[in-house]
Amino acid sequence: MHTDKEIKTIGVLTSGGDAPGMNAAIRAVVRTAISMGIKVKGIMRGYSGLLNEEIMDMSIRSVSEIIQRGGTILYTARCLEFKEMSGVMKGKEMCEKHGIDGLVVIGGDGSFRGAQDLSNVGVPCVGVPGTIDNDIACSEYTIGYDTAMNTAMEMVDKLRDTAHSHERCSVVEVMGRRAGHIALNTGIACGACVILVPEKPFDPQKDLLDRIRYSQSVGKRHFIVVVAEGVGSAGDIAGLIQNTLGIDSRTTVLGHVQRGGSPTLRDRVMATKMGYRAVELLSQNIGNRVVAIQKGELVDFEINEALAMQKTIDERLLNIGHAISI
Ligand SMILES: Nc1ncnc2c1ncn2[C@@H]1O[C@H](COP(=O)(O)OP(=O)(O)OP(=O)(O)O)[C@@H](O)[C@H]1O
Ligand SMILES: O=P(O)(O)OC[C@H]1O[C@](O)(CO)[C@@H](O)[C@@H]1O
Ligand SMILES: [Mg+2]
Secondary structure (H helix, E strand, O other): OEOOOOOOEEEEEEOOOOOOOHHHHHHHHHHHHHHOOOEEEEEOOHHHHHHOOOEEEEOHHHHOOOOOOOOOOOOOOOOHHHHOHHHHHHHHHHHHHOOOOEEEEEEOHHHHHHHHHHHHOOOOEEEEEEOOOOOOOOOOOOEOHHHHHHHHHHHHHHHHHHHHHHOOEEEEEEOOOOOOHHHHHHHHHOOOOEEEOOOOOOOHHHHHHHHHHHHHHOOOOOEEEEEEHHHOOHHHHHHHHHHHHOOOEEEEEOHHHHHOOOOOHHHHHHHHHHHHHHHHHHHOOEOOEEEEEEOOEEEEEEHHHHHHOOOOOOHHHHHHHHHHOO
16 A cells, blocks of 8 residues: 655554564564654554553663564554444554654554554554564564464473483473464474364374373383473373373473563564664555565565465475374
């Protein structure tokens, strides 16, 4: 979408679940814009802050010392009111009132739906994928994914020590909402003997119990099972293993620890590139876009097109995991 209006001031907000690297993206947006002569307003608490006018001027120095920090200095929220047309119209009014000509929305797919609605009523918005789940179909990568996976990997390594010592099975539930990307990669990196993801329906007998039984028959004495939260309860899976195979099993739900911490190098660099591109687009009066990574390159898509895409799980990696985790 091209608008005729010159973009003099942009807003930036973070929305949905926080993700490590969001601060690096905010920093890139603020500094890129200022270097182009565009003013920046920071909007607190996602779309809620826009509706409640929690809006502040940002300067080069207001984003100092944040590139290494997890979370988001702008706070984040899930705002039900923005899902209604009346909320979106109020958002447009607030942008007009505060002189915001365009908006960078750092968040996940839900946040992009809000950005699309706002673009459709005349406020150009550019989405920056910020979610640990890596569930934005148009992009190979989302900000926070690498840090979350590395955190999960460190946690599972610790669980392995105790599972090994007690010759137990450790069933670990990782985040990802309806996607299994964190589970798959963490499972591979930690040598899990079973990885369960929502994209690939599993047969408990064949894909779980037989696999563990076979590993046991070839000498394995402790077992790591990584379950994506979208599959169901890790506790039920541990119970099934314990009751059917008689292997002492424990459940750990990693939870929000995966959302925190200092972002990895990859997340900081990706966030910086994506934030820069978002401002570049807005500065050219281009809105209704999502910044993305495809084949390692920075690209962008219409929000409509981006939201209609489907992401699949890396089946080859899943098969590799199954082949070697014996
Ligand atoms: N269909 C929609 N129309 C307008 N706004 C929406 C819509 N869906 C979501 N939003 C807005 O975006 C916010 C965040 O959405 P959601 O909770 O789905 O998280 P997300 O951006 O997908 O991030 P994550 O999944 O990583 O937590 C919502 O609280 C709401 O304010
Ligand atoms: O912040 P909440 O409401 O606990 O949301 C948890 C969800 O958010 C995420 O952490 C990020 O989308 C998902 O992995 C998880 O399902
Ligand atoms: Mg989402």
